[in-house]
Amino acid sequence: MIRPRYLSSPGSTGRRRGSLFLPVLLLLGAIGIQAAPREADEDGFAYPLSRLEFNPGLDQRIFERSTFDALDIYDPYEPFNRRMYHFNYRLDQWVLLPVVRGYRYVTPRFVRTGVTNFFNNFGDVANLANSLLQLKIERSMQITARLLFNTVFGIGGLWDPATRMGLPRQVEDFGQTLAYYGTPPGPYLILPMLGPSNLRDTTGLVLNYGLETEVNFLGYHRASNKYPALTALRLVDLRHSVEFRYGQLNSPFEYEKIRYIYTRARELQAED
Amino acid sequence: MFRLLCMFVTIALSSQLLAKDIDPASYGYPLTNPFESTIATTPLQLRGPMSADQDIDQQDFSLRLRPEREFTLPDNFWAVKSLHYRVARQSGPAPLIFIISGTGADYASSQTESLKRVFYAAGYHVVQLSSPSSYDFMAAASRLATPGLSAEDAQDLYRVMLAVRAQQKDLPVTGYYLVGYSLGALHAAFVSQLDDQRHGFNFRRVLMLNPPVNMNTSIRNLDRLVQVRLENIAGNANFYELILEKLSQYFRYRGYINLDEALLYDFQQSSFKLSNEQMAMLIGSVFRLTVADIAFTSDLINRRGLITPPGYPIDNGTRLEPFFKKALLCNFDCYVTEQVIPLWRERYGGGSLTQMIDEISLYAVEDYLRQTSKIAVMHNADDMILGPGDIGFLRRTLGDRLTLYPYGGHCGNLAYRVNVENMLEFLRD
Numbered sequence: 001m002i003r004p005r006y007l008s009s010p011g012s013t014g015r016r017r018g019s020l021f022l023p024v025l026l027l028l029g030a031i032g033i034q035a036a037p038r039e040a041d042e043d044g045f046a047y048p049l050s051r052l053e054f055n056p057g058l059d060q061r062i063f064e065r066s067t068f069d070a071l072d073i074y075d076p077y078e079p080f081n082r083r084m085y086h087f088n089y090r091l092d093q094w095v096l097l098p099v100v101r102g103y104r105y106v107t108p109r110f111v112r113t114g115v116t117n118f119f120n121n122f123g124d125v126a127n128l129a130n131s132l133l134q135l136k137i138e139r140s141m142q143i144t145a146r147l148l149f150n151t152v153f154g155i156g157g158l159w160d161p162a163t164r165m166g167l168p169r170q171v172e173d174f175g176q177t178l179a180y181y182g183t184p185p186g187p188y189l190i191l192p193m194l195g196p197s198n199l200r201d202t203t204g205l206v207l208n209y210g211l212e213t214e215v216n217f218l219g220y221h222r223a224s225n226k227y228p229a230l231t232a233l234r235l236v237d238l239r240h241s242v243e244f245r246y247g248q249l250n251s252p253f254e255y256e257k258i259r260y261i262y263t264r265a266r267e268l269q270a271e272d
Numbered sequence: 273m274f275r276l277l278c279m280f281v282t283i284a285l286s287s288q289l290l291a292k293d294i295d296p297a298s299y300g301y302p303l304t305n306p307f308e309s310t311i312a313t314t315p316l317q318l319r320g321p322m323s324a325d326q327d328i329d330q331q332d333f334s335l336r337l338r339p340e341r342e343f344t345l346p347d348n349f350w351a352v353k354s355l356h357y358r359v360a361r362q363s364g365p366a367p368l369i370f371i372i373s374g375t376g377a378d379y380a381s382s383q384t385e386s387l388k389r390v391f392y393a394a395g396y397h398v399v400q401l402s403s404p405s406s407y408d409f410m411a412a413a414s415r416l417a418t419p420g421l422s423a424e425d426a427q428d429l430y431r432v433m434l435a436v437r438a439q440q441k442d443l444p445v446t447g448y449y450l451v452g453y454s455l456g457a458l459h460a461a462f463v464s465q466l467d468d469q470r471h472g473f474n475f476r477r478v479l480m481l482n483p484p485v486n487m488n489t490s491i492r493n494l495d496r497l498v499q500v501r502l503e504n505i506a507g508n509a510n511f512y513e514l515i516l517e518k519l520s521q522y523f524r525y526r527g528y529i530n531l532d533e534a535l536l537y538d539f540q541q542s543s544f545k546l547s548n549e550q551m552a553m554l555i556g557s558v559f560r561l562t563v564a565d566i567a568f569t570s571d572l573i574n575r576r577g578l579i580t581p582p583g584y585p586i587d588n589g590t591r592l593e594p595f596f597k598k599a600l601l602c603n604f605d606c607y608v609t610e611q612v613i614p615l616w617r618e619r620y621g622g623g624s625l626t627q628m629i630d631e632i633s634l635y636a637v638e639d640y641l642r643q644t645s646k647i648a649v650m651h652n653a654d655d656m657i658l659g660p661g662d663i664g665f666l667r668r669t670l671g672d673r674l675t676l677y678p679y680g681g682h683c684g685n686l687a688y689r690v691n692v693e694n695m696l697e698f699l700r701d
Contacts, residue, residue, distance in 0.1 A: 043663040044293060044676055046654040048306040049493060051548050055501045063498040063557050066511040067600050071593055079589035082348075086588040089351060109326070247351050250378040250407050251565045252572075253596045264512075268520050 070260045075188040084190040085255055089246040091193060096239045103236050114158040115237050120169060121150045121157025125217045126208050130172035134180045142167050156218060171269075174204030174211075179270035188259055193235075195244075196262040291667045294690070296678035301685050306654035307551035309684030312536040313386075320692025322389035330360040330388075332380075335435050337413045345411060345573065346586035355412035357436060360388055360398040365444035367476075368397040369699070370433055372463070374454025374683065376562030378402040378409075383453060386687050391451075394696050397443060399436055403456055404428055405562075410569050417573040419566060420487075420612040421619075422632040426462030433463070434472055448473040449699055453683050454657070457483030457649070458634060464647060465640045477699045478647045482655055482683045485666065488629045489659035491604040497556025497656070498603075500549040511553055518544050555656070555682075564599040567607045571599075578610055634665070641669050648673040648698050650691065652680035 040046045075081065104112070124147045131140040146162040146169070153161050163169065178200050179185070186199025197205070212221050224230040249257055302318065303309035334354040342353050357379050369391050373384045379400040388398045402409040405419035414428045450473075452460030457480035464478040484490035502511065522544040539545065546554070568579050575582040579598045586592075602610070616628050630636060641647055649670050651663065666674045675694055677685060685691050 040653060041660060043661070043667060044653045044678075045658060045660060045663045046306070046678075047660070048654045048656045048681065049496065051306075052497075052552050053501045053549060054496065055499050059499065062502065062511050062553065063560050064600055066513075067557075067561070068597060069510045070512055071596065078591055082589045082591075086348065086350070093351075245380075247408075248380070250376075250381070250402075251561070252349075252407055252568055253565065253592060256593060256596055257561075264516060268516065268523075271520060272523065 071256055073188055073259055073263050074186075075259065077187060077189065081188065081190040082255055084192060088190065088193060088195055092239075092246050096193075097245075099236055100240050103240060112237075112240065115233065116241050117150070117154065117160045118157045119234055119237055120160070121147065121154065122217060122220055123171075124150070124169070125215055126174070126211055127170060127172045129211060130174060130177045131170075133177045134172065136172070139170055139172070143170065143172075151218075173201075174207040175201035175266065176204075176270050178204055179266075185263070185266065188263065196258055198263070198266070201266065290672060291670070291674035291676055292672060294675065294677045299678055299690060301677070301679050301688050301690070303681075303684065304679050305548070305551075306652075306656055306679070306681035306684075307548055307555065308540050308681070309654075309679060310555055310656070310681035311551055311684075312540055313383075313684050314687040315537050318689060319687045320390060320689040321393045322386070322687070323393040325389075328360050328389070328392050329363070330358055332356050332358050333436075333439060335413070335432065335439065337432065337435060338415075341411060341573075346590075348586060348588050348590065348592075349411055352408040352411040355402070355408060355432065357402070357432075358388075358398075358400040359436075359440060359443070360392050360400075361443060362392075362395060362397050365446050366395055366397050367447040367449055368399060368443065368445040369449040369451055370399045370401060370436075372401050372429065372450070372452035372456030372459050373403040373406065374452075374456050375403060375405050375559070376407075376565060377454075377456075378406045383683060383686065387451065387453065390687065390692050390695070394699075396449065397445060399433075399440075401429065401432060401436075404459065405455060405566055407565050407569055410566070411573065416615065418570045418611055418615050420608060420632060421616060422458060422462050422487075422636065426459055426466055429459055429463050430466050430470075430472070437473075447476050449477050449479075450475045451479040451481065451695075451699075452483075453481040453686060455484060457481050458487075461634065461637045461641060461647065464644070465637055468640075468644070476646065478644075479695060479698060480647065480649045481686060481695075482651055482657070483634060483649060484657050485634045485662035486629065486659060487633045488625075489662065490657040491608060493656055493659065494556060494559045495603045495605050497552045498560055500552045500556075502549055502553060503547070511557070515546065515550065515554065518546065552656075560600070560603060563602065563604050563607055564596065567602045567611065568595055568599040570607075570611050574611075574615075576611065634669075638665075638669055645673070648675070650675045650677070650694065652677045652682070652685065654679055655682050657682055 107115075124143055128140060128143040128147060131143055146167045149162040149165065149167070150157045150160055153159070160169075183200050185201070189197045189199060189202055191197050191202060191205075194205075216222055220230070224234075247254070251257060300318075301309070302315065303312060334356045336354045341349075345353060371384050371387050371391070373379060373381055377384060379402045384400050388400055391398050403419075404410070404414055404425035409428070409432075410417045410419060413432050414425070416424055419425055450460050450464060452458070460478055460480050461483070464475055467473050467475055502514070519539070522539055522542055525542070525544070571577070571579040579602075580586075580595050613625065613628060616631075617623065634641070647670075649666055651658070651666060651674065653663065653676055663676065666676075677691065679685065680688070680691075
């Protein structure tokens with residue numbers, strides 16, 4: 001496997017001299033040298049940049065123009081949002097993440113998965129409602145099947161047999177429904193604790209809460225009124241399952257970058 | 273007969289000094305396109321043995337190394353006023369390995385995490401360190417906060433490593449090892465040299481993965497990546513939108529969205545795959561965004577007034593977009609010219625650009641690398657931070673301590689099982 005250098009530097013000379021050297025190249029190929037044209041020099045350097053076509057002459061500034069364009073997001077409440085971003089960052093570091101660490105420490109993995117599955121199954125009610133509102137028939141049927149399987153066979157949603165049966169979870173929220181009916185995103189907002197949002201998605205969250213109150217699926221809403229610990233558990237589970245960490249981008253411009261990522265991700269979800 | 277034997281021995285001895293070239297046919301790494309491998313790294317099923325995250329006993333710690341910055345830096349830097357690092361500890365006594373991250377990367381970046389899983393699975397305590405060129409390190413641990421002067425960066429790193437050891441004094445360590453990738457590999461060489469003078473750790477083995485050889489070449493190559501010609505970009509089209517459009521077409525075609533590690537690999541196998549130029553642009557953009565961070569942070573901490581006016585009031589609510597835009601216009605070359613060279617001239621009494629390049633590149637430690645058998649370099653023939661002659665330099669300097677892989681781009685194959693095997697083998701003997 002490890003060969004001395006003189007064997008493995010494929011001669012670009014072979015290529016230059018053309019068909020005469022084809023047998024030699026084939027021979028080299030037979031003893032383990034890549035026959036495909038690769039302009040490696042005698043050191044073995046493969047000149048990766050030679051594969052690229054560059055803009056001739058003037059700098060086209062594609063990178064700069066694209067990035068400036070990406071910064072152009074409607075954010076009239078930026079000073080407030082930035083303060084909220086820092087508030088959330090601190091809350092995350094000093095309260096939420098320590099709580100999540102404790103939660104992970106005291107619960108076995110299957111319990112945590114069960115909790116996540118339960119709240120996901122619960123969330124499928126809203127997914128179904130929004131899928132229907134957006135007239136996505138096939139998706140609505142899939143989500144209905146998920147709800148049925150997971151609630152019945154998964155014992156109230158503690159297990160997730162539907163995913164294993166080929167029905168992956170598909171999220172449709174009220175923000176997406178509003179977007180479907182042409183509501184513009186409105187100003188960018190950072191919500192306390194919940195993080196990046198915009199006016200449309202915030203409205204969606206409120207509608208979602210209203211739906212949960214009305215439907216009272218599995219009696220959860222009434223139970224959560226009685227036992228606030230349920231709501232706490234839901235929040236802990238939410239933080240546990242969201243991978244994002246503040247400071248993860250490790251950039252002084254994390255705010256701007258997250259703003260772009262959030263906005264574009266929501267647009268893509270709405271198109272889907 | 274005796275002559276023949278002599279000849280055989282001579283050949284055997286001389287081939288010992290030649291670099292280990294990994295043969296492309298038996299190597300088996302699937303991505304032969306350097307841009308693809310750099311972006312998608314190694315497919316999951318081809319990775320070497322790694323610990324799963326939940327099986328690792330790990331924790332983040334912080335060090336207060338530059339307390340004065342707590343007063344001189346604006347409020348919105350609060351999160352990086354102390355330096356964070358991550359320790360993964362084995363249950364009993366074990367050797368400890370430091371990982372130095374690459375350009376702009378912090379201790380928790382994906383490449384550093386991946387190396388941690390490899391070394392942890394092999395039984396090492398692992399300490400993950402941010403690169404001296406990363407935002408957090410610059411603010412919290414760097415004296416000059418102007419990354420690029422390799423010897424100075426190495427001193428900062430060394431100080432951090434000593435502080436880490438002091439803070440982790442209850443960790444039962446049987447020996448110290450050092451590994452760095454990308455720019456971190458260059459730092460590893462300088463740190464090792466420093467350690468051989470000060471004997472703080474007496475590293476048993478130092479492993480350099482894909483180091484830049486000539487800083488000027490690497491900087492220019494990376495700057496050039498964003499100068500490629502893109503077909504569908506005319507007028508005001510946005511490059512990011514182009515990539516996102518392709519991704520969303522792909523998701524629509526697949527019928528669902530999966531944002532896992534296999535995504536990029538599968539995507540490049542589909543008909544929506546990115547062209548070489550688009551991938552180069554993507555890699556180049558990531559580096560340029562890093563440079564913008566470096567240029568902004570360095571300028572602000574040193575109050576140079578190139579991007580942020582000195583004394584400009586900045587708090588948690590201040591809009592940073594104008595400064596971000598200004599910093600974005602500065603590429604690697606501009607950062608070096610505007611911030612690194614003036615500092616270097618001031619500290620070392622003048623000197624030309626060529627002199628500085630010699631001092632901050634691997635050339636500065638050439639003799640050290642030649643003499644020191646505990647250091648090895650692993651590199652890829654198609655790494656885009658290298659230029660002509662760089663591999664020749666490594667061959668001459670390191671001899672058989674250089675392992676050259678035919679593919680992998682820039683750090684794309686670090687988790688590949690053959691690479692992992694070779695790394696662990698080098699650290700073991």
